[in-house]
Amino acid sequence: DAKTTQPNSMESNEEEPVHLPCNHSTISGTDYIHWYRQLPSQGPEYVIHGLTSNVNNRMASLAIAEDRKSSTLILHRATLRDAAVYYCIQYSGAGSYQLTFGKGTKLSVIP
Amino acid sequence: GAVVSQHPSWVICKSGTSVKIECRSLDFQATTMFWYRQFPKQSLMLMATSNEGSKATYEQGVEKDKFLINHASLTLSTLTVTSAHPEDSSFYICSVLPGEETQYFGPGTRLLVL
Numbered sequence: 001d002a003k004t005t006q007p008n009s010m011e012s013n014e015e016e017p018v019h020l021p022c023n024h025s026t027i028s029g030t031d032y033i034h035w036y037r038q039l040p041s042q043g044p045e046y047v048i049h050g051l052t053s054n055v056n057n058r059m060a061s062l063a064i065a066e067d068r069k070s071s072t073l074i075l076h077r078a079t080l081r082d083a084a085v086y087y088c089i090q091y092s093g094a095g096s097y098q099l100t101f102g103k104g105t106k107l108s109v110i111p
Numbered sequence: 112g113a114v115v116s117q118h119p120s121w122v123i124c125k126s127g128t129s130v131k132i133e134c135r136s137l138d139f140q141a142t143t144m145f146w147y148r149q150f151p152k153q154s155l156m157l158m159a160t161s162n163e164g165s166k167a168t169y170e171q172g173v174e175k176d177k178f179l180i181n182h183a184s185l186t187l188s189t190l191t192v193t194s195a196h197p198e199d200s201s202f203y204i205c206s207v208l209p210g211e212e213t214q215y216f217g218p219g220t221r222l223l224v225l
Contacts, residue, residue: 002154032212043204043216044155046112087154097143097208101155 002102003027003090009106012078020073020105022088032091033064033071034099037084044087044101047073083109113209114138117217124195125225132190132220134205140185141207145214146178149202161188195224 005023012018024033035047048055048062050071055062061074075082087104114137124130134144142163147155159180160168167180179191192199200223206214 034213036216038155041202041219041221043115043117043206043219046213046215049212091212097214098145098157098160099206099214100157101147103154 002100004088004102006086006088006102006105008103009108011108011110012075013110014080015077018075018078018082018107020075020086020088020107021070022073023070024088024090025069027068027090028092030092033062033068034089034091035060035062035073036087036089036099036101037082038087038104039081039084045084047086049091078107078109080109080111083107112213113141113207113215115205115207115215115217117203117205117220119220120218121221121223123223123225126196127194129191129193130195130222132192132203132205132222134188134190134207134217136186136207139207139209141188141209142185143208144182144188145206145208146180146188146190147204147206149204149219155204158190192222195222197224200224 034049036044038044048060050062063072085104085106116135118133144161146158148158149155158173161180161182163182169175182188202219202221204219206216
């Protein structure tokens, strides 16, 4: 079972920032937080991941709470191409390397 | 990131026939590949872990004799759906694991069994 909880859906206006929350209250000290997104009829796409510190890349930023029980994916300026289902995954890494996908958050971007 | 292709992108077949789906890692050698299945409006479900040169590891509830996985080279894994039935109609997606942290996914194969 997925160990994270996310809102089912969110809306954003185009060119505005989007904050996608995720709760992972059972996370252990060595678990990473991964974010993937899936556009309609496509395979998932890696977005970003982190362990403790906030992370930035060309796609997004990841803000991780100090207690690591929650995190927020930040899209700085939403575009229509960002409309997708965003999955937050608690990833243990070493061993099975398996990803367990929850239901994710469906992001709609309004022009 | 890694580039992954799948072939075919979509396939329609008659009930009772077998269908082979290929997953290729185009720019690195993949010791481990994963196969997922996604039904409409649902999330991805891991079916099996494919290891080059050894038998695949199947998740609970996935029939290994029905979903045959072959990972004969470091760039190719195949999933064969044997004796396909309408309930096997789904979106099949593979992924590769270049390191220990991130998976990269193929574009998916949509299977429709009539």
